[in-house]
Amino acid sequence: MSNTVRSTTRTVSKKKTNGYQVIGTRPIRHDGLDKVTGRALYGADVRLSGMLHGRILRSPHAHAIIKSIDTSGAEALPGVKAVVTARDLPALSDKIADLGEGAVNLRDLSTNVLAAGKVLYHGHAVAAVAATSPHIAEEAIQLIRVGYEVLQPVLDVRAAMKPGVPLLHPTLTMESLGKKTNRVSNVASHSQMKKGDVARGFQKADVVLEREFQTATVHQGYIEPHNATAQWNADGSVTVWCSTQGAFITRSQVAELLKLPVSRVRVVPMEIGGGFGGKIQVYIEPVAALLSRAAGRPVQITMSRAEVFMGTGPTPGSYIRVKMGATGEGRLVAAEAYLAYEAGAFPGSPVGAGAMCIFAPYNIENVLIDAYDVVVNKPRTSAYRAPGATNAAMASETVIDELAEQLRMDPLDFRLKNGAQEGDTRADGPAFARIGYLETVQAAKAHAHASAPLEGRCRGRGVASGFWMNYGGQSSAVANVNPDGTLTLVEGSTDIGGTRASAAMQAAEVLGLRAEEVRPLVGDTESIGYTEVTGGSRTTFATGWAAYEAAQDVKRQMIERAAKLWEITAADVDFADATFTNRKEPSKKMTFKEVAARLGETGGPVVGRAAVHPSGVGVAFATHVVDVEVDPDTGKVTLLRYTAVQDAGRAIHPSYVEGQMQGGVVQGIGWALNEEYAYDGQGRMINASFLDYRMPTSLDLPMIDTVIVEVPNPGHPYGVRGVGEVPIVPPPAAIANAIYRAIGVRMRVLPMSPRRILEALGKA
Amino acid sequence: MSKKIHVHTRINGEEVEFLCEPRQSLLEVLRDELGLTGAKEGCNNGNCGACNVVLDDRLVNSCLVLAVEVEGHEVTTVEGVASSKGLHPIQQKFLEHAALQCGVCTPGFIVAAKALLDRNPKPTEHQVRHWLAGNLCRCTGYDKIVRAVLDASACGSPGQK
Amino acid sequence: MSPFDYAAPRSIAEAAALLQQAGDDGRVLAGGTDLIVQVRENRRRVKLFIDVKNIPELNELSCSARKGLVIGAAVPCYRITSDSKVAQAYPGLLDAAGIIGGVQIQGRASIGGNLCNASPAADSIPALIALEAACVIAGPQGSREVPVEQFCTGPGKTVLGRGEMVVALRLPPPKKGSGAHYLRFIPRNEMDIAVVGAGASVVLDKAGKTIVSARIALGAVAPTPLYVAEAGAALAGREVSEAAVLQAAESARAAARPITDMRGSAAQRKHLSAVLVRRALEKAIERARNGRA
Structure with missing residues (x-):
């Protein structure tokens, strides 16, 4: 398999040269028609007979002890059918559950779903009501009286680490280097990664830079608010329709939190309106179930946008210190990092992932990384697209830029000189298999953007790279052969960005079918085998692999059917281009369609099945180039041009690979420039709306040019690497580097808002 | 009540x-x-x-x-938006350009884009971006959406039905 | 959302009677883009929505060289921005009317509503002040006119008494040699509340060299939109020059008394007041010279 480069600016058709019929083409996605006509059913579109509407009462305080909850007022309101609080949830003991992208202690999760004893952030759920209309439910929650003893909140990671500050969890003891200590603090854990000897490394360096960074709390910002509809059945089983990145992980969380066997919980994943990591841990699903049990009717809860901001997501604010040293020839010799991430109200920030990623693109002999997971009075953080890596890259990639500048080297050349290759080891241990990092840098360098003149006042160009591990995990697929020769493919991955298409295309490729001849469906937890979350950039890799294997199973069985029809052995049947050939009499041929039409007479239906748990995950690298213009009078940054280069391994559906890259870039741009949680002095979030939490609009952006590099992942039948996450990693650093070239100021705090830039320029 | x-x-x-x-x-x-x-x-x-x-x-x-x-x-x-005869060009172009990912913002974009083309059949890229600034999409980065709308306008919208 | 009633009167008299009766419980509904959100988010309690969109006078939009411009209080922004006569005669108003929300908001939001919502950051108000607009108010005691700069009395507060409502805005015909501009600073390019807004109008002499008069107003730097009379007055009689413009900008900076909130810091707003007034004046002068009012 050769390496190829595909760019939206160039007309490069790899369709015929990659050796595949379907892979690398751009068919219309199978679920597209329903989505452009408004027919696709999302969780909030579920309508069940007798359905009630649930609403959640949330804490007005960031940190308080719940002294009392009086729900009698709500219960008395006509139309109210059920009220629940944490008392209705079973008591749980500590148990860590793996969510695929991050883990959670189930007791914490339960307390997050409905606060018990204490509220730990503004917006923490306290009670819930089900009523005959959403308005009545809304009125009812306002009638619930909660007595609070308000405590001092702790909102900043460094403040939370200081001795003597208020503690969120008086029993939380720090885990240090893998061992429990008896130190009670807001620091949940300290971990370390070490390679070589940094002290000796720095001695060899001619240039050493040490810089500090802060990044704000930001939200995934999916457009569809969380929703859950639950029906507690008379036999004690419960069905939940919801918006989730993983039906099975939702099933296990609901089962654990309600102390039900998983077999009593059925989760039906509806279409999902974006997740980005934020729709993995449960929030309202168990609450809807409790309300349904209490009311004896189905209950639907949909969050408001403000609830989404206050009660879900976000990704951590962080404090990072980076020290890097290079020789005069531009060779990186040592790197040190201190990362402290805000976990939110309960332990479990992605600081470990940030630590794994921070220096991963570079082959550095001596590395020392310390990572701290710290609780603060903010919502429990959840995964967000390459969780932890963007914060880290903001730090390391701007220091790299500064080192290159001091060494008078082109920043891309500096990366070429130090970039990681096959066989190099990361600080956390693993050695890279064949990777495409240098190829992304070379492609960026070769792109017209990198050498285009950039004239004009206060304009600058920046570059940055990014790394993400990607994830494999378990997936299942079932392929049913239809009598007309098409395939129905049932898989378990909810489709957030075109993964039905990418799975179907891999099955189609195996059987020589057209992409349209494979109809993909997403099954619920009772119609498909266990499948992990749509996350970790795993779906096209692992579920695609399951689809590939299911199609291989179909192929084997269909060859047997053809053999039966010809009365020969399967070994004497060839299959290529959807046609069976009788090896004994090569003039005898049958199409896939013809054999499919005769399944009834050859032994009955053909069902291909596959369950996979692949190793061989291919890691992802990206290198981005951006041009900005800064208005020195207002501090506003305008993006003039953006080019994202990424190693996709193999782009199954290039349009959706580009889409992942463009979407990731724009989330990174929002993170870089304007997005942040704003709090008042009491720790109350004050910008919980799309008006004041400023995500980019179409008018804030140029086209996002993409270059897909294909260095096939040797661990996947088609060479697929995950593509979804790494594109969010480089943008803040690339933009910071561009701003520096535009106005001569190094920005080290995110977001680089107009106000911060004016302040950096000494104007405000 | x-x-x-x-x-x-x-x-x-x-x-x-x-x-x-x-x-x-x-x-x-x-x-x-x-x-x-x-x-x-x-x-x-x-x-x-x-x-x-x-x-x-x-x-x-x-x-x-x-x-x-x-x-x-x-x-x-x-x-x-679609008629019994089939999809509106803007819907067709959204499909062809892969201008949707999760799809939850798509109905709003389709309605907004159609309203634009009904009023201004040949908008510039800036006019498209300006018109669509009230529609948030978190998945696509807008690139493919803007291209789909421009392409639909190039193909000629059937206008008001 | 707490329950409320809805009425859609067909005359000013009918509306005024409803308002008079409802007192603080009643609220006029025009475009609803602020009001519906405020009520939904429990930021305002309303028991009666009085939809004024069926009242002819509130839908009037007329523009004449002799009488100037009349904008009925319920006229949505899109009607103003798509009216070629208004565009020709009042580009400074269009600057503001065209940026109140995205196109979806423009289809509903009215200038009258923007005024009555009385946000310190309202985009239309500094533009209206610069253009010497007055509000026509109807009430139980008949009607009265109030200059726009006197209309707002605090965040969300206005001079309207019980039973009173804004019927229309009146803008005088543009003077010969005049030009106006409104602009605001927002972190994004749309869909934001002004961090600071600035409106300016100038009248130049025949030669286009001397400033005969000028009016300057700021948004989001005080509890109400701020008419900076002294900044305009100091320009009267001066030659058009960078120094004169900068002096007016400094005067605006001095007049601004902003707060720090999530949308901007006081220092940032002070700084932006000067920047935006300079830019507003430059554009207003350019328009005056190009013969575009």
């Missing part, structure tokens, strides 16, 4: 009557009373465009219209 009001309107070309409370938004009535769930609630305060409908000849956020206000007016929702 205040008294329900009887409202008489036209939706997607058909006469429709419904009863609603004054506090119910047009979005709620479309979704909860009339079964038209194509318009989505993304923010419920006019900042995301997922609930876009056309009221008479104006693009509006249906979350910011009281259902009682549509008495005597005409509403077009995403369900009314």
Whole structure:
């Protein structure tokens, strides 16, 4: 398999040269028609007979002890059918559950779903009501009286680490280097990664830079608010329709939190309106179930946008210190990092992932990384697209830029000189298999953007790279052969960005079918085998692999059917281009369609099945180039041009690979420039709306040019690497580097808002 | 609960009557009373465009219209964009350009983009971006959406049906 | 959302009676883009929505060289921005009317509503002040006119008494040699509340060299939109020059008394007041010289 480069600016058709019929083409996605006509059913579109509407009462305080909850007022309101609080949830003991992208202690999760004893952030759920209309439910929650003893909140990671500050969890003891200590603090854990000897490394360096960074709390910002509809059945089983990145992980969380066997919980994943990591841990699903049990009717809860901001997501604010040293020839010799991430109200920030990623693109002999997971009075953080890596890259990639500048080297050349290759080891241990990092840098360098003149006042160009591990995990697929020769493919991955298409295309490729001849469906937890979350950039890799294997199973069985029809052995049947050939009499041929039409007479239906748990995950690298213009009078940054280069391994559906890259870039741009949680002095979030939490609009952006590099992942039948996450990693650093070239100021705090830039320029 | 009001309107070309409370938004009535769930609630305060409908000849956020206000007016929702003859060009171009990922913002974008092309059949890229600034998409980065709209305009929109 | 009633009167008299009766419980509904959100988010309690969109006078939009411009209080922004006569005669107003929300908001939001919402950051108000607009108010005691700069009395507060409502805005015909501009600073390019807004109008002499008069107003730097009379007055009689413009900008900076909130810091707003007034004046002068009012 050769390496190829595909760019939206160039007309490069790899369709015929990659050796595949379907892979690398751009068919219309199978679920597209329903989505452009408004027919696709999302969780909030579920309508069940007798359905009630649930609403959640949330804490007005960031940190308080719940002294009392009086729900009698709500219960008395006509139309109210059920009220629940944490008392209705079973008591749980500590148990860590793996969510695929991050883990959670189930007791914490339960307390997050409905606060018990204490509220730990503004917006923490306290009670819930089900009523005959959403308005009545809304009125009812306002009638619930909660007595609070308000405590001092702790909102900043460094403040939370200081001795003597208020503690969120008086029993939380720090885990240090893998061992429990008896130190009670807001620091949940300290971990370390070490390679070589940094002290000796720095001695060899001619240039050493040490810089500090802060990044704000930001939200995934999916457009569809969380929703859950639950029906507690008379036999004690419960069905939940919801918006989730993983039906099975939702099933296990609901089962654990309600102390039900998983077999009593059925989760039906509806279409999902974006997740980005934020729709993995449960929030309202168990609450809807409790309300349904209490009311004896189905209950639907949909969050408001403000609830989404206050009660879900976000990704951590962080404090990072980076020290890097290079020789005069531009060779990186040592790197040190201190990362402290805000976990939110309960332990479990992605600081470990940030630590794994921070220096991963570079082959550095001596590395020392310390990572701290710290609780603060903010919502429990959840995964967000390459969780932890963007914060880290903001730090390391701007220091790299500064080192290159001091060494008078082109920043891309500096990366070429130090970039990681096959066989190099990361600080956390693993050695890279064949990777495409240098190829992304070379492609960026070769792109017209990198050498285009950039004239004009206060304009600058920046570059940055990014790394993400990607994830494999378990997936299942079932392929049913239809009598007309098409395939129905049932898989378990909810489709957030075109993964039905990418799975179907891999099955189609195996059987020589057209992409349209494979109809993909997403099954619920009772119609498909266990499948992990749509996350970790795993779906096209692992579920695609399951689809590939299911199609291989179909192929084997269909060859047997053809053999039966010809009365020969399967070994004497060839299959290529959807046609069976009788090896004994090569003039005898049958199409896939013809054999499919005769399944009834050859032994009955053909069902291909596959369950996979692949190793061989291919890691992802990206290198981005951006041009900005800064208005020195207002501090506003305008993006003039953006080019994202990424190693996709193999782009199954290039349009959706580009889409992942463009979407990731724009989330990174929002993170870089304007997005942040704003709090008042009491720790109350004050910008919980799309008006004041400023995500980019179409008018804030140029086209996002993409270059897909294909260095096939040797661990996947088609060479697929995950593509979804790494594109969010480089943008803040690339933009910071561009701003520096535009106005001569190094920005080290995110977001680089107009106000911060004016302040950096000494104007405000 | 205040008294329900009887409202008489036209939706997607058909006469429709419904009863609603004054506090119910047009979005709620479309979704909860009339079964038209194509318009989505993304923010419920006019900042995301997922609930876009056309009221008479104006693009509006249906979350910011009281259902009682549509008495005597005409509403077009995403369900009314395609005809019995097939998809509207803007829908077709969204599919061809892969201008959707999760798809939840798509109905709003389709309604908004159609309203633009009905008014301005040949918009520039800037005009498209400006018109669509009230529609948030978190998945695509807008690139493919803008290209789809420009391509639909190049193909010629059939205009008002 | 708490329950409320809805009425759609067909005359000013009918509306005024409803308002008078309802007192603080009643609220006029025009475009609803602020009001519906405020009520939904429990930031305002309303028991009666009085929809004024069926009242003819509130839908009037007329523009004449002799009488100037009349904008009925319920006229949505899109009608103003798509009216070629208004565009020709009042580009400074269009600057503001065209940026109140995205196109979906423009289809509903009215200038009258923007005014009555009385946000310190309202985009239309500094533009209206610069253009010497007055509000026509109807009430139980008949009607009265109030200059726009006197209309707002605090955040969300206005001079309207019980039973009173804004019927229309009146803008005088543009003077010969005049030009105006409104602009605001927002972190994004749309869909934001002004961090600071600035409106300016100038009248130049025949030669286009001397400033005959000028009016300057700021948004989002005080509890109400701020008419900076002294900044305009100091320009009267001066030659058009960078120094004169900068002096007016400094005067605006001095007049601004902003707060720090999530949308901007006081220092940032002070700084932006000067920047935006300079830019507003430059554009207003350019328009005056190009013969575009």
